[in-house]
Amino acid sequence: MPYLTLSDGTEMYYVDQGEGQPIVLCHGWPLSSDAWQTELKVFFDAGYRTIAHDRRGHGRSSQTSTGNDIDTYARNLAELVEHLDLHDVVVVGHSTGGGEAVRYAAKYAGGRVAKVVTAGAIPPIMVKSESNPDGTPIEVFDEIRDNVLNRRFQYWYELAEPFYGANREGADVSQGLKDDFWRQSMMCGLPAAYDCIEAFSETDQTEDLKALDVPIMIAHGDDDQIVPIDDAARKSIELVKHGTLKVYPGASHGIHGAYQKQLDQDILDFIKA
Template structure:
């Protein structure tokens, strides 16, 4: 098992992040969603490596086989952990790809650390720019929605995650975009997260305002979002991104759910490869 030590927690314990590092060439760093691990990127890891990229994916603190401290489940700390990954591996000319809550890491890193070492960023089904409805963010989601998530996790985390997985992939009576085996795999991956981290991170990704962070991004930016995302609706997230990153390319996958990295894996892989190579993803995607 590979681990990177990113720093210390409030009690002075080293924080170790489980990670994978495949291939050579231009580095691509993949940042997973809630409450999964880097293993959610299975199909992207293979596809990007085969295209000659060096692909690094890590599991954030509190999840999977990474350290599970009781504190530090906030985006300043997550961004500092990402910085430690880039620094310890001495990565340059990096493309960051953040999925769902991982998009928040990308945004906060770019704002907090001035985009050091990074040449491109991609947001996939991301929680950016700001999910929570507030007086100055009327397009956001009511706090009650997130309160109910926490209540469900506190009542029966395993049952809640089982239902969440179906909504995550858009599984319904007439829609089965992934297999039952994939649902079981996802459930097992999410169950090993620390319960406290699972809950605190809900508060982090739902309540953190990334709008100022996004305003600092000057590098090429790709935004991909599923048109039928029931967890992070595109009208609240992906469709709003170009307000804060005017040069960003926004690509909507019509009919795709939140967890599009499996049911839309071929298209996502092609678009990420095109983007890292410096191509025009919007025109490429229009052909599919």
């Protein structure tokens, strides 16, 4: 299995397959590159070089107790892209990975990025404040912290329900999908799982969005219970220069089922456009 030793000594696991224009996939919290298994095959079959990494502290990468913040995530991604000498990159990020992708493209890409795609992404900022009165109250994130610290073994099972919309009437969400969410979440080190809550909720990426000078497709399900569309995608599209907003009716935060098939096709169409 390929690993990259980052500049601070962290071992980053990654998958790299195929040839052609590179698509780099950034996963959400508290998952791993395994969340992109379908996309790794679909995009590879479509003729692209597909790369996905386990963010520091997640999956098979080092379980770091430091650097669990959006800026470090983006700088680590830059090291991976430079290590593989990738150019004309399409960087795709889900949830927290969307924040990682946007920060990377805006600040660290050095001309290597051609396009950006986000899905259910956290920018511009989630937490409620005087400057963001429509955001989610800090108490919600404090409760998540308490659950992760004290009862994560059960909490990951519970979080899978709203994550994939399994708590909606008529939802078609398999037990296997929820079990895999638990499996990936349990692979995330506790410091990373805990610290990333602040990273995904309190990092203001308004200036990152404004700084993007490449096309971005902002995808979001309108029944996202984790990152509400009105507080994220609908605000982000107003801040970017070259943006396309794709709204998926009834889609959850987690990427699965019909939403996943349509999103993957839309990403391929966006790359070719």
